Amino acid sequence: MSATWRSVFTYNKYAQITARAVRNSLKETERVAAEKRGLTTVRYQHWENGVGGQQTVLNPELEKAPGKPAV
């Protein structure tokens, strides 16, 4: 089939792509709940000497659908 993706994507990304495809094919009622499962947000913070620095959100504009999967 498409084993060619192995040279471009990691297995994790492949799994996220297929999961997203399955979610997009559900009936309208289930799809809304499932879409939320596809969203991931990352917030990171640098710590030094026991003090946490500024918390920054990676990709704050996640409202656009369907974003690129993580990794």
Added chain:
Amino acid sequence: MSALRLISSAARRAPASFAVARRGYAEAASDRINLSLVLPHQAIYTSSEVIQVNVAAATGDMGILANHVPSIEALRPGVVEVIESGSASKKWFVSGGFANVHPGNKLTINVVEAAPLENFSAEAVRANLQEALKVAAGNGSEEDKLEARIEADVYEALQHALGSK
């Protein structure tokens, strides 16, 4: 004299009790396999005894019965069918994952997304497939085209699953 005869006869009788002790057969007689079908957000089956599980492995479709040899199989996006008893079977379309048969008659299937076939909309699948094929044949980046190709494969597998229910 009679006491000696009694003891010796008792000694001859003692081994008989060992022969009567029964051997235990653990799960060798079971005709059901212990199935756990889990998603990151939901557990569909948790250690349930089922008769047969049909999965779409990357190396080909396979049916897993009780006492299957331990193996690890990567799954294609496809249908997982669980036969619990009699002729009733339930089907889910899974996005992909792994099916692991453990020693001791245990099967765990870990998938990322799964839903019963009736939760899918054939209309949505058709539209998605057209969209994906358009991108795959278009002139985007190699990555985008490969991504669309992967999605198209999933939609085609879905159409096949929904069509031949």
